[in-house]
Structure formats: structure tokens, C-alpha cells
Amino acid sequence: MKTGLTILAMLLTTSAVAGELNLQRAQFNYQMSCQGCHAPDGSGANSVPRMLDHVGNFLVTQTGREYLVRVPGSAVSALDDAELAEVLNWIVVEFAGSSAKESFEPYSSQEVGRLRQQPLNEVVQYRAQLLADIASANMRE
Amino acid sequence: MKLLDGLFDKLFEQQTRQLAQRSSRRGILKGLGGLLVGAGAIPLLPVARAAAAEAPGQPVEEGDPASCDYWRYCAIDGFLCSCCGGSENTCPPGTEMSPVTWIGTCRNPADGRNYVISYNDCCGKSSCGACLCQRDEGDRPAYRPDKTNDINWCLGTSSATYHCSTAIVVGVAFEGK
Numbered sequence: 001m002k003t004g005l006t007i008l009a010m011l012l013t014t015s016a017v018a019g020e021l022n023l024q025r026a027q028f029n030y031q032m033s034c035q036g037c038h039a040p041d042g043s044g045a046n047s048v049p050r051m052l053d054h055v056g057n058f059l060v061t062q063t064g065r066e067y068l069v070r071v072p073g074s075a076v077s078a079l080d081d082a083e084l085a086e087v088l089n090w091i092v093v094e095f096a097g098s099s100a101k102e103s104f105e106p107y108s109s110q111e112v113g114r115l116r117q118q119p120l121n122e123v124v125q126y127r128a129q130l131l132a133d134i135a136s137a138n139m140r141e
Numbered sequence: 142m143k144l145l146d147g148l149f150d151k152l153f154e155q156q157t158r159q160l161a162q163r164s165s166r167r168g169i170l171k172g173l174g175g176l177l178v179g180a181g182a183i184p185l186l187p188v189a190r191a192a193a194a195e196a197p198g199q200p201v202e203e204g205d206p207a208s209c210d211y212w213r214y215c216a217i218d219g220f221l222c223s224c225c226g227g228s229e230n231t232c233p234p235g236t237e238m239s240p241v242t243w244i245g246t247c248r249n250p251a252d253g254r255n256y257v258i259s260y261n262d263c264c265g266k267s268s269c270g271a272c273l274c275q276r277d278e279g280d281r282p283a284y285r286p287d288k289t290n291d292i293n294w295c296l297g298t299s300s301a302t303y304h305c306s307t308a309i310v311v312g313v314a315f316e317g318k
Contacts, residue, residue: 028315031257036244036287037296040311045240045297078285 021106025083026090033077034087042095049127055091056099060134066115067130069107075119082109084116200310203251209274211308213258215247216279218290219306222263224272229308232263236304239264241296243287245279246314255314261307264295269305 031040038044042051058064068074068088077084085107092104120126204211206229207221213229214221226233242261249256281288295301 022315022317025315025317028257028312031244031312032246033287035311036242036259039240048241048297078288 021086021089021093023090026086029079029083029087030090033079034073034091037073042091051091051095053095053097054099056096056101056104057131057134059092059096059101059104060137061130064130064134067120067127069112069115070118070120071123072119074112075116080109081113081116085109085112088112200249200254200256201251202249207272209272209276212249212251213247213256213308213310214274215276216245216258216290217260217306217308218275218277218280219260219262219273219303220269221272221274222269222305222307225263225269225305227263227305227307232261232307233266233269233305236263236265237298237300238262238307239295239298242294243290244311245288247278247308255316256310257312257314259307259309259311260290260294261309262294263304263307264298264302265300266304267302 037048038051039048042055044050044052055068058068069084074084074088079087089106092100096104202212206213207223209217209221211229221229222231222233223229227236232238239262242259244257244259246255247258248254277290279288280290283289283291286292293301293303295303
């Protein structure tokens with residue numbers, strides 16, 4: 001929670017760079033585009049990946065950071081680039097929990113707009129490999 | 142002065158004795174207790190109701206949840222759990238609520254605001270068959286899978302057998318820019 005607040009404070013102070021973080025708008029867009037499968041608290045369900053206390057792990061590597069934008073749920077969502085960036089930043093603040101990292105550079109709409117041009121197809125395999133790579137990156141630290 | 146004091150004493154004693162003879166101690170406690178509880182409850186009632194109405198996600202409502210024209214059902218396609226032994230918020234006994242759901246917004250006529258509605262299906266028993274309701278506002282074709290109600294949303298439950306649908310208020314729609 002403390003890390004969440006730190007990230008939130010950081011997001012609010014860097015809002016000029018990363019775009020505005022409007023908590024109500026972000027939560028509404030999460031509800032409309034993500035919550036149906038990922039659940040209100042980001043805990044997921046069966047084959048729907050869990051984000052709660054986990055999503056922060058992807059931010060350890062650049063590939064992992066890009067993955068969060070390239071997954072179909074993000075890349076092909078009906079949200080525009082600014083809305084998607086805002087929802088992703090909100091997800092990290094809200095759900096990273098114990099997986100949160102000290103430094104998180106918020107997604108900008110430009111970054112999201114560029115990355116979502118390459119949506120992933122084989123997500124399950126890609127994700128498994130990515131998590132293995134992240135685990136070994138963590139081991140090296 | 143002493144005479145007056147004595148008179149007061151006597152009068153007070155007489156009144157007290159008369160009161161003691163007319164009433165029991167339990168009776169007084171009962172009356173006092175009733176007064177305390179009553180005084181507490183009367184002003185609380187309207188205050189508590191007003192507080193509940195202002196809480197987020199708890200809109201003031203009108204209409205019949207067992208009727209298809211109930212405001213929360215604007216995008217529904219299925220049997221109403223309110224007619225199947227459950228309610229607009231809960232599954233009938235013996236069924237399991239799907240954690241995976243489709244979500245839309247409906248306008249509440251009571252306050253004119255749009256609310257986020259989660260159409261969680263109840264699963265694990267064969268189709269309820271009562272109160273079929275198909276309003277489909279905002280329904281999208283299957284190429285927009287998160288916004289279509291034509292697929293079976295009994296996902297993430299132990300059984301994929303569809304029974305009925307709920308319509309739960311999960312938030313207030315954001316209407317700014």
C-alpha cells in the first residue's frame with residue numbers, strides 16, 4: 001500500500017509528462033474494458049491472468065513492460081492511446097501491491113500508441129517464456 | 142423557616158410514598174428504557190435512509206426487479222434471476238455466480254445518472270426458463286467479445302451450464318472528459 005501511494009504520488013507529480021491520471025476515469029475505463037474478466041480487484045479467474053500482487057513483476061524488464069501493452073486485451077481494446085496509458089498506470093498503482101517496484105516510469109500515450117501496433121498472438125507461450133526470463137533476471141540481481 | 146423546611150419534607154415524603162405505591166421500579170425502568178430507545182430510533186430512521194442513498198454504488202431506485210423493463214436490465218439477454226429464486230444481485234440457491242462477466246452502463250431513471258452494471262450469470266443448473274428478457278442496448282457483435290451478450294458467460298465456474306442472469310451495480314459511470 002505504501003509503495004502504491006508512492007507510485008501514485010509519483011504519477012501525480014509526473015502527470016505533465018505521462019498525461020493526466022484521473023482516478024475516476026481510469027477506474028471507469030478499467031470497469032468497462034477489463035474488469036469483466038480480470039475481476040474488480042484484479043485477481044482474475046481460472047485462465048484469466050491474475051494482476052493483483054503480480055502485475056509489477058512485468059515491469060522488471062523492458063520486454064515485460066511492453067508486454068502489458070501488447071497483450072490483446074490492451075492492444076485491441078476500444079480505449080484510445082491516452083485512455084489505455086491511463087488505465088495501465090492505474091492498474092499498476094491499484095494492483096501491483098507486493099509486486100510493486102520502487103521506480104515506475106508511467107506509460108505515456110505515445111509509448112502505448114507505438115507498442116500497441118504490435119499486438120501479440122501466441123500470448124500464453126509468450127507469457128510463460130517472459131515470466132521465466134523475468135525470474136532469471138531477478139535471480140541475477 | 143424551620144417550619145417551612147419541615148412542611149416541604151413532609152410534602153415530598155408524602156408524594157414519594159404515593160408514587161412508590163402506584164408504580165413498580167421495573168415499570169419505571171421499562172418506561173425509561175422505552176423512552177431512551179424510542180428517542181434514539183426516531184431521528185435515526187430518516188437520517189440512516191439518506192446516508193444509504195448517498196453512498197456510492199447504492200443508487201436510489203424505482204421499478205420491479207422481476208420485470209424486464211427494470212432499469213438495470215438495459216443490456217441484458219437471458220432469464221432474470223429475480224424470477225428464478227435469486228434476485229437482481231444474487232444467484233438462486235444451488236447455482237454459482239460466474240466471476241467472469243460482461244459489463245455495460247444503464248441510466249437510472251430515479252436520479253438520471255448512468256451506472257456501471259455487471260451482468261454476472263448464475264451457473265450450474267439448467268436454464269431457469271422464467272422471465273426471458275432481451276434488451277441488448279449497447280450489445281456488440283462477437284468480434285468485440287467483451288461487449289457481446291450472445292456468448293455463454295459461465296466462465297470460471299465449475300459448471301458451464303447457464304441458469305439465469307443478475308444485474309449488479311458496480312459503480313457510477315464517468316461522464317467527464
